[in-house]
Amino acid sequence: MKKETLAEVLRDIAAKRSVVLSTDLRTGEGRVVHPFEDPPGAEPALAALAREAASRDASGVVETPAGKVFLRVFNPPVRVIVVGAVHIAQSFAPMVRQAGYDVLVVDPRRSFASPERFDGIPLVSEWPDEALARAGLDRRTAVVTMTHDPKIDDPALAAALRSDAFYVGALGSKKTQAARRERLRAMGFTDADVARVHGPVGLPINAATPGEIAVSILSELVGALRGAATPARTAA
Amino acid sequence: MTGDALYHDALLRLARAARGAGRLEAPDGSATRDNPLCGDRVSVEVRLRDGRVAALAHRVRGCVLCEASASLLGEAAPGRTGADLSAARDRLAAMLRNGAPPPDGDWSGLSVFTPVRAVPSRHDCVLMPFDALVDALGRARG
Numbered sequence: 001m002k003k004e005t006l007a008e009v010l011r012d013i014a015a016k017r018s019v020v021l022s023t024d025l026r027t028g029e030g031r032v033v034h035p036f037e038d039p040p041g042a043e044p045a046l047a048a049l050a051r052e053a054a055s056r057d058a059s060g061v062v063e064t065p066a067g068k069v070f071l072r073v074f075n076p077p078v079r080v081i082v083v084g085a086v087h088i089a090q091s092f093a094p095m096v097r098q099a100g101y102d103v104l105v106v107d108p109r110r111s112f113a114s115p116e117r118f119d120g121i122p123l124v125s126e127w128p129d130e131a132l133a134r135a136g137l138d139r140r141t142a143v144v145t146m147t148h149d150p151k152i153d154d155p156a157l158a159a160a161l162r163s164d165a166f167y168v169g170a171l172g173s174k175k176t177q178a179a180r181r182e183r184l185r186a187m188g189f190t191d192a193d194v195a196r197v198h199g200p201v202g203l204p205i206n207a208a209t210p211g212e213i214a215v216s217i218l219s220e221l222v223g224a225l226r227g228a229a230t231p232a233r234t235a236a
Numbered sequence: 237m238t239g240d241a242l243y244h245d246a247l248l249r250l251a252r253a254a255r256g257a258g259r260l261e262a263p264d265g266s267a268t269r270d271n272p273l274c275g276d277r278v279s280v281e282v283r284l285r286d287g288r289v290a291a292l293a294h295r296v297r298g299c300v301l302c303e304a305s306a307s308l309l310g311e312a313a314p315g316r317t318g319a320d321l322s323a324a325r326d327r328l329a330a331m332l333r334n335g336a337p338p339p340d341g342d343w344s345g346l347s348v349f350t351p352v353r354a355v356p357s358r359h360d361c362v363l364m365p366f367d368a369l370v371d372a373l374g375r376a377r378g
Contacts, residue, residue: 108275108297127275127297152275 001030008032009074016076016138020050025061025068036139056227076140077102078225083128083156084146085112088171092144092214093121099218106131108152128156137163142221144169144201148176154183161193167224169201169217198224241351242358243300250348251303256310260293265376269368271360276302280309280368284376289313289321294365301352301361308345309365318373325366332359 001023009032012019020033031046035054038047046069049062053071061070078101082089085107096103105123107113113125124131128145137143143160144167145153153170160168161184170180177199184194202216203223222228263281270277276298283291292313294306313321324343330336331346331353338347349362 108270108277110270110272110275125275127277 001028005030005032013074013076016140018054018076018139019074020054021072021074022046022050023070023072024066025070057225076138078140078142079104079135080142080144080221081106081132081135081137081156082144082146083107083153084148084171085109085114085117085123086146088210088213089146090117091210092146092217093118095214095218097121099222104131104135106156107147128152129159132156132159137165139164139166141165142167142169142224144171144217144221146171148172150180150183154180154187157184157197158187158189161189161196167221168197169220170197170199171201171213171217172199174200242355244348244351247304247348248300250307251300253307254303254310255307256292256294256313257296257306258293259295260291263293263372263376265372265374267368267371267375269364269371271298271364274299276361276364278302278306278365278368280306280365280372282313282369282372282376284373288315288317289373292369294368296365298364299358299361301349301358302364304348305362306365308348309369312343312345313369318370318377321366321373322370325363325370328366329359329363332362 009019009021017034018036020035022031022033033047033050035051041047046064049064050071053059054073054075057073057075059072061068080096080101080103082093082103082105085105089105093103093105103121105113105118105121106126106128108125108127110125113123115123137160141163143156143165145156147153148171157168157170170177172180180199181194198220202213203219205216207213207216260281260283264284266279266281268277268279278298279295281293282289292310294310296303296306327339327343328346331338332349335353338344338350352358352362
């Protein structure tokens with residue numbers, strides 16, 4: 001691999017861009033592919049394979065029309081932004097970390113977003129639209145709202161729906177969700193946008209305690225990240 | 237007390253007018269206050285000339301009560317001294333908390349908040365812009 005190729009990959013990693021290094025197994029020649037940014041260009045097959053590998057976050061050997069290549073995927077870290085420093089967030093945020101993801105808890109209410117309640121978890125006491133704009137939402141980001149207060153949850157959901165976030169979830173009952181969908185439509189979001197919001201949030205495992213609800217949300221989030229066919233909640 | 241009476245028309249008009257909303261270039265003093273329970277926050281910037289408020293700007297992330305109170309300040313604060321404003325803040329607090337009559341004269345506009353008396357949990361929503369202004373003035377002098 002050429003030095004310039006390595007430097008380019010390192011720059012992209014530092015800039016939190018998804019990047020795939022394609023190495024020709026016959027010649028050893030390295031090529032840098034930005035799977036979500038580059039136009040298909042001269043090698044649409046390679047571009048499609050790189051995109052697929054990056055989406056699955058899985059490196060490996062693939063067959064291209066030009067021969068076998070090894071695709072090494074470098075994705076930015078997965079980040080989970082939790083809006084609402086509430087009881088369930090106290091269980092959820094440490095679990096997110098245990099799963100190997102970055103976590104950030106956002107709540108403008110200082111009495112909730114206190115370090116005593118979230119030992120060692122990154123916290124910001126700001127309004128979600130400001131905090132999320134600063135965080136920069138991308139396709140490796142998940143946003144989960146937990147406050148039940150539209151004044152705080154809705155701006156976060158709006159920011160998430162305007163981004164490529166891979167998972168958007170909102171805690172709340174079916175009745176709350178119906179009212180929320182109406183508000184999002186009134187803000188100009190389409191039915192397809194609104195359908196991106198997982199709500200009621202989490203896999204249907206009859207979770208009852210904060211810890212169980214956190215497991216249910218995290219499971220659904222992992223399923224979304226890895227493209228699993230997770231059971232949809234029925235409108236029972 | 238019903239919600240309708242709390243958010244009466246004059247109060248809603250005042251909030252919508254948002255007088256003084258924005259920022260100042262090169263303020264002499266600025267301060268932010270927030271309510272740790274609901275997350276509402278207000279930032280106030282002031283510029284002084286000869287001991288009086290020459291310009292005031294505020295940014296509110298909060299409820300209608302807080303917006304209306306900031307808007308009232310945007311209208312009433314320019315031209316006044318720190319002592320005037322501090323006294324106005326105390327009269328507003330006395331009106332809300334102790335049932336004192338609304339001030340007459342320059343600050344008679346504060347009567348728009350008399351329905352809030354009955355809802356103690358919302359007193360701070362009205363007082364927050366005044367408290368932030370008093371803080372900002374303290375910093376401008378200091």
